[in-house]
Amino acid sequence: MSPNPVLAPAEEMEEPDDPMIEYQARCMERLIPRVHLPRMESARVGRAWLQQLAQSKDAERPAERRAKDEIDVTRRKGVLATDLVGGDTIAVEIKPKWAFLPPPAHLSSVTRGIKTRTCRFCMHAHMKRQQGETVSSGYCPLDLFSTNRARVRHAILCLWDAWVSSHATVNNLKIFVKGKMILPDQTDNILAPDVPSADVDAREIFADAILPLLIDTPVLKTLSKLQRSLDVLDIEGLSRLWQYTEMMAPAYRTQFAQFFAMPEDDDEGPLMPGSFPSPPASPHPARSGSMPSSFQPSPTGPPTSPLGVGSQYLEAPEPTIEDWSSFLDTYLSPFIQFDHNAPVPEDLRFYLLAYLLSATFKDCSIIVRMDLIDPEVVRDTSREVDPTRVTVIDLDPKSLKRLRKWEKLDQEIVQAYANVEDFRTCVDDQGV
Ligand SMILES: [Zn+2]
Numbered sequence: 001m002s003p004n005p006v007l008a009p010a011e012e013m014e015e016p017d018d019p020m021i022e023y024q025a026r027c028m029e030r031l032i033p034r035v036h037l038p039r040m041e042s043a044r045v046g047r048a049w050l051q052q053l054a055q056s057k058d059a060e061r062p063a064e065r066r067a068k069d070e071i072d073v074t075r076r077k078g079v080l081a082t083d084l085v086g087g088d089t090i091a092v093e094i095k096p097k098w099a100f101l102p103p104p105a106h107l108s109s110v111t112r113g114i115k116t117r118t119c120r121f122c123m124h125a126h127m128k129r130q131q132g133e134t135v136s137s138g139y140c141p142l143d144l145f146s147t148n149r150a151r152v153r154h155a156i157l158c159l160w161d162a163w164v165s166s167h168a169t170v171n172n173l174k175i176f177v178k179g180k181m182i183l184p185d186q187t188d189n190i191l192a193p194d195v196p197s198a199d200v201d202a203r204e205i206f207a208d209a210i211l212p213l214l215i216d217t218p219v220l221k222t223l224s225k226l227q228r229s230l231d232v233l234d235i236e237g238l239s240r241l242w243q244y245t246e247m248m249a250p251a252y253r254t255q256f257a258q259f260f261a262m263p264e265d266d267d268e269g270p271l272m273p274g275s276f277p278s279p280p281a282s283p284h285p286a287r288s289g290s291m292p293s294s295f296q297p298s299p300t301g302p303p304t305s306p307l308g309v310g311s312q313y314l315e316a317p318e319p320t321i322e323d324w325s326s327f328l329d330t331y332l333s334p335f336i337q338f339d340h341n342a343p344v345p346e347d348l349r350f351y352l353l354a355y356l357l358s359a360t361f362k363d364c365s366i367i368v369r370m371d372l373i374d375p376e377v378v379r380d381t382s383r384e385v386d387p388t389r390v391t392v393i394d395l396d397p398k399s400l401k402r403l404r405k406w407e408k409l410d411q412e413i414v415q416a417y418a419n420v421e422d423f424r425t426c427v428d429d430q431g432v
Contacts, residue, residue, distance in 0.1 A: 014076075015075070015076045015077050016077075017042040017077060018042065018077065018078075018079045019321065020040065020079065020396065021040050021041070021042055021079060022321055023321055023324070023396075023397065024037060024040055024395070026321060026324070026325050027321070027324045027325065027328060027397075028395050030328050030332060031222075031226060031328070032219075032222055032226075032392055032395075033218065033222070033387075035387045035388055036217070036218075036219050036222075036387065036390055036391055036392050037391065037392060037395075038081050038082040038084060038391055038393060039081065039082045040079055040080070040081045040082075041079070041080045041081075042077050042078075042079065042080070043077065043078050043079070043080040044076060044077060044078075045075065045076060045077065045078045046076075047073050047074070050071055050072075050073040050075065050078075051073050053071060054070065054071040054073065057071075058070065058071070082391070084367045084369065084391055084393065085176045085179055085367070086178070086179040087178070087179070087369075088178060088372070089177075089178070089369050089370060089371060089372070090175065090176070090177050090190050090369070090370045090371070090372060090373070091175075091176040091177075091179075091367055091368070091369050092173070092174070092175055092176075092210060092367070092368045092369075092370070093173070093174040093175075093176070093365050093366070093367050094144075094159065094172065094173055094365060094366050094368065095171055095172045095173075095363075095364075095365045096141050096144050096145065096172075096220065096223065096365075096366065097120075097121045097141045097172070097362060097363075098119060098120040098121050098141055098227065098362050099141055099142070099145040099220075099223060099224035099227045099228065099362075099430075100119075100142070100145075100224060100227060100228040100231075100428050100430070100431060101115070101116050101117075101119055101142070101426065101428040101431055102115050102116065102120075102231070102234040103232065103234070103340075103431075104116050105233075105237065105293075105340070105341050106233050106234050106236050106237025106238075106240065107234055107236055107237075108236060110414075110418075111236065111414050114414055114417055114418060114423075115234070115414060117423065117425055117426070118417060118423055118424050118425065118426055119140060119141060119142050119426035119428070120413070121139075121140065121141045122140055122424045122426055123413045123414065123416070123417040124413050125137065125139075126416065126417055126420065127412065127413050127416040127417070130416060134166045134169055134170055135162075135170060136158065136159060136162035136166075136170045136172045136173075137158075137162060137165075138158040138161060138162065139155060139158035139159050139162055139172060140155065140158075140424070140426050141155070142426045142427055142428050142429075143155035143158070144156070144159075144214075144220065145220050145221075145223070145224045145430070146427070146429045146430075147221075147429055147430065148429065149211070149215060152211060152214060152215060152220075153207050153211055156206075156207045156210060156211065156214075157203065157207055159172055159173040160173065160203050160206060160207065161203075163175070163184060164184040164203075167183065167184060168181070168182075168183050168184060175190065177189040177190060177372075187202035187203075187206075188202070190202060190206060190372065190373050191205075191372060191373050191374075192371070192372040192373060192374040192377075193372070194374075195373070195374055195375065200373075200375055205373055205375055205378060206373070208378050208379075209370055209373050209378045210368055210370065212383070212385050213368050213370065213385055213389055213390050214368070214390070216385040217385060217387050217389075217390045219366055219390050219392060220366075223361050223364070223366075223392070224430055225430075226357075226358070226361045227358050227361045227362055228358075228430075228431075230331070230354040230355065230357050230358035230361070231354070231355055231358035231359075231362075232338075232340040232351075232354070233340065233343060233351055233355070235307075235355070235403075235406055235407050235410050236410070237343070238307065238351055238352070238355050238403075239307040239407050240291065240295055240296065240297075241291055241343050241345070241348055241351060242305075242307045242308070242314070242348065242352075243297045243304040243305075243307075244291045244295050244297075244345060245314060245345035245348045246304050246305055246311065246313050246314040247297070247302075247304065248345050249313040249314060251312065251313050252302075252313040252314075255302075255313075256301075256302035259301055259302050289344065290339070290342035290343060290344045291342065291343055291344070291345070293341075293342075306404045306407075307403045307404050307407050308352070308400040308401060308402070308403030308404050309404060316352070316400050318399060318400055318401075319353055319356070319397065319400075323353065324353065324357075324397065327350065327353040327354070327357075330350060331350075331354065338350070352400065352403075355403070356397065356398045356399075356400065356402075356403075357397070357398075359398045359402070359406070360395055360396065360397060360398055361395075363394065363398075364392055364393065364394045364395050365392075365393050365394050366390060366391065366392050366393070367390070367391045367393055368389060368390050369389045369390075369391075370389065
C-alpha cells in the first residue's frame with residue numbers, strides 16, 4: 001500500500017498527516033454515511049518516488065493546472081484515496097448545487113418574493129447566460145433533489161442535454177469511461193461490448209441506469225437536509241446578524257456612543273430612528289437579546305465591518321478542526337435548540353460555521369460508478385443497488401474570507417433576476 005517506505009520512524013513523526021484526512025474522519029463521517037465517502041489513508045512517500053511520479057504524470061495534467069501547482073517532492077506523507085474514476089466502469093460526476101429555496105424569515109421585502117420562487121441555481125444560470133457563459137439550461141437542482149422519481153429523471157435528462165449542447169464544457173456533469181473523460185460524440189463507449197449501439201438511445205438508457213443509484217441511496221437526501229439545515233438565515237440574515245453583533249459589542253458602543261444616545265424627550269426624536277437598538281433587556285443575563293427582525297444598519301450610521309471580515313470589535317478567526325468538531329457537537333445535539341427566527345449575537349459563530357459548511361455541501365460533487373450499460377440488465381428492476389457505488393467528493397472546508405464575496409454575488413444574482421418576466425418557478429418539495 002505504501003509505495004516506497006524509506007523513512008525512519010522519527011523522521012516520519014515530524015510530518016503530520018494531511019489535514020483532509022483528519023477533517024474527514026472527525027467531521028464529514030459524522031454527517032455523511034461512511035460508505036458514501038472516499039476512503040483516505042496516510043501513506044509514506046519518498047523523494048525519489050515522488051520525482052518519478054512528477055515526471056511520468058505531470059505531462060498529463062492540463063497546462064493551467066500545471067501553472068498553479070506541482071507535486072511537492074519534499075513531502076514525506078501523501079494521501080492514498082479510493083480511485084473513483086478508473087477501472088472497467090463508467091464514472092459519472094454530478095455537481096448538483098443548491099438543493100432548497102430559502103426560508104423567508106430573514107429575506108428583505110425586495111428579495112423575498114424572488115428568492116422563494118426561483119432557486120439560486122436557476123437565477124445564477126440566468127445571470128451567467130446574460131454574461132455570455134455556457135450554462136446547464138433547463139436543469140434545476142430542486143428536480144434532482146426532489147422525492148419524485150419523474151422529476152429526478154427529468155433532471156438527469158436536462159444534465160445530459162446540457163452536456164451534449166455544451167460539448168461537455170458545463171461543469172454539472174462529467175462522464176468518464178475506463179478512467180478517461182468522454183465527449184458527447186463518444187456515447188457508444190458507455191455501452192457494454194456486446195450491445196449494438198444502433199439499437200440504443202444512449203440518453204434514455206443513461207438516465208435509466210443512473211436513476212436507481214440516485215433514488216435508492218440516501219446521498220441526495222442527506223445533502224439536501226444538510227444544506228438547508230445549515231443555511232437557515234440565508235446570507236442576508238447572516239450578514240445582518242454579523243453587523244448587529246458588532247454593534248452590540250461594548251467597545252463598539254463606547255467608541256460610537258453618540259450614535260446610541262437616547263433622546264431627552266420625544267420631541268427631539270431618536271438620533272437614528274429604528275437603526276441603533278439599545279442593549280435589550282434579556283431574561284438570561286449571560287445572553288443579550290435577539291436581533292430585532294426590523295434591524296437594518298443605517299448607511300449614515302457608524303461604520304460596520306463587512307460580513308466575515310473581523311474588526312477590533314468582532315473577531316473572526318478561521319475555524320480550526322477543533323472548532324469544526326465542537327460546532328458539530330452543537331449542531332448534532334438533540335438537546336440544543338436555536339430559535340432561528342430570532343438569532344442572538346452569542347450564536348453568531350455557530351451561524352457562520354454553519355453557513356460555511358452549508359457552502360461545502362452546495363459545492364460538492366457526487367461520483368456514481370456504474371458497469372458499462374447493458375439495457376437488458378438496466379431493465380431488470382429487481383437488481384439491488386450497491387451503496388458503495390455513490391460517493392461524495394470535494395468536501396473541503398470553506399474560508400470565512402469567501403463570505404463577503406458570496407454576499408455581493410447573492411445581491412447581483414437577485415438583481416439580475418428581479419425584472420425577468422418569464423421567471424421560473426422552482427418547486428422545493430422538502431421545504432417546511
Ligand atoms: Zn431551479
